Amino acid sequence: MKPLRLLLLIVVLSMAIAIVQSCDRSPSACFTINVNTDSIHVNQPVTFNGTCSYLADEYFWQFQEANDSTLGSYNSVVTETFSDTGNVSITLTVLKGSQTASTSQTIHVKP
Numbered sequence: 709m710k711p712l713r714l715l716l717l718i719v720v721l722s723m724a725i726a727i728v729q730s731c732d733r734s735p736s737a738c739f740t741i742n743v744n745t746d747s748i749h750v751n752q753p754v755t756f757n758g759t760c761s762y763l764a765d766e767y768f769w770q771f772q773e774a775n776d777s778t779l780g781s782y783n784s785v786v787t788e789t790f791s792d793t794g795n796v797s798i799t800l801t802v803l804k805g806s807q808t809a810s811t812s813q814t815i816h817v818k819p
Contacts (some may be wrong), residue, residue, distance in 0.1 A: 735765075739757060740758060741755070742754065742757070743817070747818075752789065757785045758800050766802065767802055768803070769799070773792055773794065792817065793818060796817055799812040
């Protein structure tokens with residue numbers, strides 16, 4: 709009977725350690741784009757997917773065109789259409805509690 713109790717104690721302690729360690733981890737941000745970034749054109753819907761982000765509870769998108777900034781939604785996946793040619797900076801910030809992480813990428817929109 710004692711070995712069974714010892715095994716149960718080891719399992720419970722291992723689970724508790726794993727839960728505590730996962731609470732201390734910071735999120736990381738990443739996103740994918742549904743089209744080749746060399747072939748994005750004006751008025752073409754482009755989907756940005758942030759589900760590859762790690763430990764993210766909230767998502768905040770920002771699209772920065774030449775003189776215009778569009779704040780995206782708090783969804784993990786967003787679709788954006790660009791009305792002008794040129795470079796666009798896309799930033800995804802993810803949040804988990806008070807911790808944040810961000811990643812950015814610049815694309816070029818063609819006519």
